[in-house]
Amino acid sequence: MPRPRLAMALLLAASALPLASCATTAPRAAAITPSGPLAVGAHEATIAGVRIWYRVAGTWDGRSAPVVFLAGGPGGNSYVFERTAGPHLEPNRLMVYYHQRGTGRSERPASGDYALATLAADVEALRVHLGVPKIAIVAHSFGAVIGLEFAARFPDRLAAAILAGGLWNAPLSCREQAGRIEANHPDAYRSMIAAGPLTDDGVCERVFAAFRGAARERFNEENMFPGRAALDELNRLEAESGLSNTRELSGAVFRQGLLQYRFAGAPRVTAPVLVLSGALDYAAGPRTQRALAEALPRGRLIEYPGLGHWMFIEDPRRFARDASAFLRSAPRN
Numbered sequence: 484m485p486r487p488r489l490a491m492a493l494l495l496a497a498s499a500l501p502l503a504s505c506a507t508t509a510p511r512a513a514a515i516t517p518s519g520p521l522a523v524g525a526h527e528a529t530i531a532g533v534r535i536w537y538r539v540a541g542t543w544d545g546r547s548a549p550v551v552f553l554a555g556g557p558g559g560n561s562y563v564f565e566r567t568a569g570p571h572l573e574p575n576r577l578m579v580y581y582h583q584r585g586t587g588r589s590e591r592p593a594s595g596d597y598a599l600a601t602l603a604a605d606v607e608a609l610r611v612h613l614g615v616p617k618i619a620i621v622a623h624s625f626g627a628v629i630g631l632e633f634a635a636r637f638p639d640r641l642a643a644a645i646l647a648g649g650l651w652n653a654p655l656s657c658r659e660q661a662g663r664i665e666a667n668h669p670d671a672y673r674s675m676i677a678a679g680p681l682t683d684d685g686v687c688e689r690v691f692a693a694f695r696g697a698a699r700e701r702f703n704e705e706n707m708f709p710g711r712a713a714l715d716e717l718n719r720l721e722a723e724s725g726l727s728n729t730r731e732l733s734g735a736v737f738r739q740g741l742l743q744y745r746f747a748g749a750p751r752v753t754a755p756v757l758v759l760s761g762a763l764d765y766a767a768g769p770r771t772q773r774a775l776a777e778a779l780p781r782g783r784l785i786e787y788p789g790l791g792h793w794m795f796i797e798d799p800r801r802f803a804r805d806a807s808a809f810l811r812s813a814p815r816n
Contacts, residue, residue, distance in 0.1 A: 515545045517577065520613050530608040531601070536588035537581045537609070538565070541573035548619045548642035549577040550810065551606065555624025555648075557741070558733040560587030562724035563717060564623070568795035571803030572621075576810060579618075581609060583629070585732040597735035603632035610640055617642040619810055624648050624767070624792065625736075628744065634756070635748025643813030644752075645806050647759040648767040648792045651746040651775050654683035659768030660690045663706065668693070687742035706765035707792035716796050755781040757809045759802065761790035783809075 517539070520526060525538045538561075543549070550572065552561050561569075561580035569578055582589040584605060585597065606629060610618045619642045622630035627649025634641050650656065661681055665672040671693045675681075681689060694702045708714040756779045760772035769786065776784035785805055787794050795802040 513544065514542045517543050517545075521549065521577065521615075528609070528612045530584075530605050530612065532594075533584045533592045533605075534590035535582065535584065535605070535609065537579055539577065539579055540565075540569070541576050541578040543577035547576065547810075548617045548813070549579050549613060549615055550619045550621055551579045551581050551609065553581065553606070553620055553622035553626030553629050554583070554586070555622075555626045555650075556586070556728060556733060557625040557736050558586050558728040558730055559625075560724070560726055562587070562726060563720045563793075564621075564795060566720055566723075568799040568802045568806070571800055572807060575807045579609075579613070581606075583732065585729060587726050591729060591731055595731075595735065597732050598739065599628060599632050599736070600636070602629045603636050606630075606633045607637050607640060610637075616640070619643045619645075619813060621645045621806060622647070622649060623795070625650050625741075627651060628736075628741075628746070631746045631748065631752070634754060635746075635751040638751055638753045641752075641754040643754050643810055644756045645759060645809060646756060646775070647794060647802070648761060648764050648772070649758070649775065650744065650767065651778075652771060653742055653744045654686050655745075655771045655774065656766070656768045657687040657690045657742075658683075659765060659771055660706065661686060663765050664690065664693055664702075668702070684743065691742070703766070709761075709763040709789060709791045709797075713791065713793050713796045717793060720796075749778040750780065752779055753781070755809075755813055756783070757806070758782060758784045759794060759805065760784060760786045761792060761794045761797075762786050762788045763790060764792040764794070766792040 517523065520528065521539055523539050528535050552564050554561050560582050565580050569580065572578055583602060585591040617640055620630045622644065627646040630644055630646060631651060634644055664675060675689050675693045704714060758772055758776040760767065760769055762769055773784055776782040787798065790797045
C-alpha cells in the first residue's frame with residue numbers, strides 16, 4: 484500500500500512573476516495581540532463532538548481574515564508547512580495551522596464520519612469558534628477538496644483562497660498521469676490500455692494499478708519531485724514531527740469515491756482564488772491546474788517553472804511572497 488502522501492499522487496494519479504511586484508505600499512496597520520481562541524499558541528476545541536487541535540502564530544491587525552492551512556494527504560497535517568513557508572507568512576498574517584479530524588494531533592471521530600460535507604462543515608465550525616466573520620485558506624493537494632467544498636457551501640465566509648497543487652478533478656489529473664506513463668513507461672501503458680480505451684470513470688483506477696510495490700512509489704516520487712532535495716527534506720520534516728498518518732481519513736474518502744471526484748461548485752465560489760502550480764508537478768497536473776483557475780469566477784494562476792508538487796518546500800520564500808501579496812489584495816474581513 485503506498486505511503487499516505489503518495490496515495491494523493493496516485494489519486495491525482497490515486498507559479499509566473501511574483502505578485503509581490505504589484506503589492507501595495509500603503510502603511511501596515513498596527514498589530515494587536517489576539518486573545519481567546521485566536522491567542523498565539525496551541526489550542527484544542529470540540530467541533531461537532533470531535534476534539535480538534537490547531538496552533539495560532541503570526542501577526543494580526545484585528546481586521547484581516549486569519550489564514551487557515553488545510554493539509555493534503557489525504558490524512559496529512561500542518562507540520563511541514565509550519566516549518567517551511569508558514570514562518571515567512573507569519574510576519575504579515577495571522578496563521579491557523581489546523582489539523583483536520585482524524586489527523587495529526589486531532590481526535591479520530593468515533594462515528595467514522597469523514598464525509599466531504601462534514602470536513603467542509605468542520606472548517607466553518609472552526610471559523611465560528613475563532614469568532615471572525617471570514618477566514619482565508621491556504622490548501623495543499625487533497626486540502627483543496629476541503630477548501631473548495633467550504634468555498635462553495637459557505638461563500639460569504641471566505642475572504643480568499645490559495646490552492647497549491649490542488650485536487651479538484653481527479654479524472655483530469657489522472658489523464659495527465661496516463662500521458663506520463665505513455666511517454667515514459669510504454670510497457671506499463673500498453674498493459675494499462677489492454678482492457679480498452681481510457682474513460683473518465685475508470686482512468687484513475689487504471690493509473691493506480693499500472694505499477695506495484697516499489698515501482699509505484701518510484702512513479703509517484705518522479706511525478707511529485709523534480710529533484711531529490713525536496714523529497715529528502717519532506718522525509719526529514721515528517722520524521723521530526725513525530726506525527727503519523729492513521730490512514731483512517733484517507734481510506735474513508737477513497738471509499739467515498741475520491742478517484743472520481745470532480746468539483747462541481749465553481750460558479751458558487753465568489754471569493755478570489757489563487758492557484759499555485761508547479762510546472763513539473765505531474766501529481767496534480769499543470770494543465771489540470773490551469774483549467775481550475777479558468778473554471779473559478781475569480782481565479783488566477785501562478786505557475787512556478789522547475790518546481791513540483793511540494794513547491795512550498797522547494798521555494799518557501801517565493802511561495803510566501805506570492806501568497807502574502809495575494810492576501811493583501813483580498814477583502815479585509
